[in-house]
Amino acid sequence: MFALRKNSLAKRVFALASAVLAIAAMPQIVQAAKFYVDATTIAVKPEEKVTPATPKPVQILYEFQRDGGPNPKATKFTKSFIFEDLKASGGFSAVSETPVEGGAVLSIKFNNVVDPEALKKAKSDGFKTGLSFGLFGGTAVEDLYEVTFEYIPAPGAAPIKTIVYHKLVTTIGKVKEVIPGTQYKKADLAVRELVRQVMARGTNNLFADPAFPR
Amino acid sequence: MRMALRYRGRATVLAIGTALLLSGCVSMAVDELPASLETLQVLRAADIPALALGSFTVSKGLDARSINIRGSTMHPAKGSNFAEFLGETFGTELRAAGKLDPSAPLVLSGELTENRAGENLSSGTASLGATMTLSRGGKPVFSKAYHAETKWKSDFIGAIAIPDAFRNYNALYAALVRQTLSDPEMIAALKRS
Secondary structure: OHHHHHHHHHHHHHHHHHHHHHHHOHHHHHHOOEEEEOOOOOOOOHHHOOOOOOOEEEEEEEEEEEOOEEOHHHHHHHHHHHHHHHHHHOOEEEEEOOOOOOOOEEEEEEEEEOOHHHHHHHHHHHHHHHHOOOOOOOEEEEEEEEEEEEEEOOOOOOOEEEEEEEEEEEEEOOOOOOOOOEEEOOHHHHHHHHHHHHHHHHHHHHHHOOOOOO | OHHHHHHHHHHHHHHHHHHHHHHOOOEEEOOOOOOOHHHHHHHHHHOOOOEEEEEEEEOOOOOOOOEEEOOEEEEOOOOOOHHHHHHHHHHHHHHHOOOEOOOOOEEEEEEEEEEEEEEOOOEEEEEEEEEEEEEEOOEEEEEEEEEEEEEEEOOOOHHHHHHHHHHHHHHHHHHHHHHHHOOHHHHHHHHHO
16 A cells, blocks of 8 residues: 555656656747737728728727736736727727727727636646657647727717637647748737737727717 | 655645746736726716725735735735725726816725635635725715625646736726725715715
8 A cells, every 4th residue: 555655656756856847948948939820810801991081089998808807917018009009090089098088988808718628738738748848749729819899989878899809829849730820939929910910800890880980 | 654644745745846836936016907998887877076085094903015825925016005006996997987086075095904815726715805985074974895805716837826816816906996986875975975
């Protein structure tokens, strides 16, 4: 009985030591990470593009979320991208974080949706990838985003709502499948492009809505 | 038997040690929460007058300097405490709705009465409580205790569990603010005061 327990303990210690080694090797693994963003499904075609003739000011309420909960660090990181893209959209005369004349408000919730099964698989694959330093099999992880745009033209007016779905694929180590989309070697560049694509689609959906003020 | 216990004890120590290694102990400041559409809609619908914010203090004996999860801590900005952070969260929401006026005769103050977050490798809980007081001309006209709590599924891996716990704790501030500002008794007090 004791021998069995001792054997089991030895295995556990080996597993834990392996985990520590895998973490120690993390810098090399991280260097091997690649990021993919695929615009195919959400890109705004030139013939779809809508720009309001008389843009009005809007107050922005922006939050990046993880599974519906706040993620203030990511909010801070992506906020400037959101403002840049809103200004570039041509649909608003001014964008502000405080109330504006007319009382228009645009709420954007950039939710990183967590799929529990996908997370479980990613942890398992990631551990194996770590143990082999990414040489004998890699991991591809999908980050799913559900971005909700809600525009209220004036106090008391009905909101105009649209939801945009997108994803960021990260690979670590050697991955056999071909990942569609543009490849980025830096995560921040991939996130910037993902935000740009989401914002272009989301704002265009709003501008195309018949209830959006022209 | 004693040997087996000793090995189990070492295994536990190793497991905890590895969990800590996997996480890396960190000390981070609590992040400001953005204003939400939900609270803004509540404030617009309630049509309350603009108000000023008074002092936000900590109840005697309550630790409002840090939250500890697996050796990692979340703390308020330097020289501040979580009661002041609650006040800032009220300020963010009221400002976004155009309802914050430092010179208004109505003043909302708060006393933080509960501040807790913890987890046990599989689940986590956090709670926040405050007594909010509305005053006019320095005289209290309404006072009520509010409480917000949350539960979540925690993870063995610290790198996932620690940020999850901090995010869940952080979210309580917005929840407590929304609960206070959407409470019909508070709204009635704000309107009649």
